[in-house]
Amino acid sequence: METQEWYTIRNADAIDTPALVLYPERIRANIHAATGMTDHIERLRPHVKTHKSPEVTKLLLEAGIQWFKCATLAEAAMLAHAGAPDILLAYQPTAAKLGRWLELIRKFSGVTFSCLVDNAATGALLSEAAQKAGIPLHVYIDLNVGMNRTGIKPDEGALELYEALTRMPDIRVEGLHAYDGHINETDITQRNDSCTRAFAPVYFLRTLLKERGYPPVKLIAGGSPTFSVHAGKPDVECSPGTFVYWDKGYQELLPDLRFVPAALVLARIISLPAPDQVCIDLGYKSIAAEQPINRRVFFLNAPELKMLRHSEEHLVAETVPGHGWKIGDLLYGLPYHICPTVALYQHAEVVMDGAKTGEWPVAGKDYMR
Template identity: 50%
Template structure:
């Protein structure tokens, strides 16, 4: 009997390949909705899947808000029919012009973006005023990750400055706390609440001093169940859609299913207890330690010992009988950048590849 992941017509699949299992995607969407008291406040991040087909699956399930990181992802979402899209990125340089072109083309879609300083906000305002448009802007808050954003206790003045800019609408606050990855949910919750307290304080100050109530978008996959319990706060999980080994090992309270795998073949037997497969750096995310990059569902005892552009070297257990051509099914430790390495995905239904989807938004540019 086949395991859920095996592909009956794998002999026709060139490797390395990315295999996607739509029935498991559908189940992950169902699980996602169980975490949210109000699905109207779910704003999934599309950086993981970059797929118009997945976007349409989410839309059919009542998801109305979306988040993305690139202009291409935003264009993909708009073309797929998304009605509210947050570009969770500060558009510096030509990105602002590209964003204005996008918003003009899809005028029935609500677009937003981020800003964390007045100089960039003025640039966005100028670009949009020039095109006779306005765009909603969320202030990007640094709540401890120290990657982007302004400290919440310094953001009130920036919000007031945004109110005076003609090309933008000062609309909300964005707080990404992706650094909070404690395995213990209680510890993660405590740290999340402590970080979010500064966001709540800033929101209250804005209400008191301007009369506006800013929208809030908070969290990623590790903290979205925590933020989902907050009244009126939108949350933005992304990895849930395909899931990966990294988050499965950390987020034990989230029962999502692996829905995307790398498929690879043994291509050489260079030495005793050693095999080589065609899963190089170009086929799987390689930012993590070598031993963590992939887990093979049908060969969990294989131990990676070397990795290069087109090859992965694996030590085999004593007595193994691997042959050239054997197929392995691997769960990436980090699925998001792995997906971006593939221009298309093999769609597996009932253990058979029946179609291919393009990973449309892996490109930096679609048409804009």
Template identity: 50%
Template sequence: MNLDTTDRQWYTINNPDKLDSPALIIYPDRVKKNIETIVKMIDDPARLRPHVKTHKTKEVTLLMIAAGINKFKCATIAEAEMLGMCNAQDVLLAYQPNGPKITRFISVIKAYPGTKFSCLADNLKSAEEISGQAIINELRIPVYIDLNVGMNRTGIKPGSAAMQLYEDASHLKGLETLGFHAYDGHIHERDIEIRKKLSEQLFAPIEKLKEELENKGYSAPKLVIGGSPTFPIYAENPDVECSPGTFVFWDKGYQDLLPEQNFLPAALILSRVISMPDETKICLDLGHKSVAAENDLQKRLYFLNAPDLKLISQSEEHLVLEAGEHHQWKIGDILYALPFHVCPTCALYEYATLIEEGELSGTWKIIARDRKITI
């Protein structure tokens, strides 16, 4: 398969009539190339902790493990179990479990003893609850203190309170306090120099916490920081584990936003023209149920073989586009759509169809799209 991103025909399927639509299609050669690229972008693959929320598959996880990546981040118990099924060495549940989720998390830990599982905590009550359940189950659960560095959804702000929480958690018998976790998804400026400045401002209080803990005699805390936009920045910091996720499939959103990152689009949606409401419009079988719909309508899909089409409206099963007068589109024509946000798009599909050398070559089950696999 031609991996040249300037070749606009790389996505073409020779036998699309064998595939119903809408369909999530994945190009494994491009996935492998993206994994090779990210390993080359960092000094040591041991500092990579990719987030699996994008692909949610055993197959992609195993490709990463084969490339020397052994640490992972996830957001759900199903994703954690999927990683356990792949014998991943080190898995961080980047979520603070409480109530039944703690019980399920402990069940995953017990079911996959070959994998080291950890989780987050951002307050003492939750840390004590996790510790209590760990003691009951004769476990010692590793935790990272979750820092709020600007997303303002979870975490504790870097400073004296975070220091106190780290020390308090370190004294809980059921926990092993490993370090700090910080997600900076609010930093997404297109100019990487601006991203660098904002990242430096963000990192300074975290570095101060690290130094203060070491001065108090604690082992150097591990730092898990960042996502895709700041990955190239933290890749240059030997003290940081990096957690990009979208790189494996890439999408139109990050392709436009992060021009310095040379990843290849590797997951598309195949759709068909199903109707022509009037002389200038066409309708596709590509509704809300087939692509992430949280963005404005014009920021949901980009059609590789029809970039001039204008999105007019979308409902659950339909997408109406303006094609212009005297257009050449016909009922049954195929369109290849690159999602703007691929992560939640993948979660809408039970499986993806693989395309190799222009042919349908198999499927990958999006096994962790569900809230539960077995646990």
């Protein structure tokens, strides 16, 4: 009996390209793997920036996960509509966002919302808005452990900020947040050592807060690369995101993490510009293009293709003379970076048991910014 590769779609003629394609069985397998990496499911707070999907959110909820993290108000709204009971906006809202943030909190009064703060001025802004609205705002202090983009260093300044925030009216300080995306060594021992060094000041800060009489301080930490490291430590909420779909980049970089690709981009050959070249309908409007051209997509059924030129609607790749590819041939592409790739699509094609069965919206783009 002829076997079919896991990614092959029997009724692919029903799908126009380029298309984002999801495999729910594999998404469930990745969720199961993630829940098995922590001793308590309460320590999982997955980031939804990768999938932006109410359907994937519901799969996470069905697995028992109740705590979520997002990067935008649109993603927060998507989570609330999908039934998530606890939502952290891993972003520090400016005055321009505060009105919509408060509106979301009012609309979903049964949901626990929180956001990040890394300075006293923003804390004061939130406090004033909370008092006017009559709604207390929950916050986590954003710590800079080496990403150097947002956050306050976990030192005396962070201790002073924590204490200042606790004195502000209608501000509820829930704990600390630290993202360590810069820690991504392939060797797990090196990754573990880097993570331990980066978080030593964070743990010392928690100790100081405890000594000053504050209740136990929550810590939300990490992404996918350091997930296994933080999962092995007590009292840390882990925030992997890419794990639900996985991608070629993390598959190569993090071989110790046994997640499987669950999202592809489907493309077709649309021209044969030279005897040793094919042109594919996968421009950089359809696949994340922030990395070098040879690290944007890997075609599972055409691993020999070498990317040459990339433009808005076209990808030209080199093959061998006499290759046999024809116009209209289907290519199954594994993105190197799935998160920004998903953000390029309005919906995804859903494939179950080797056939397209429906569509899922990328709804985290549509509610609001």
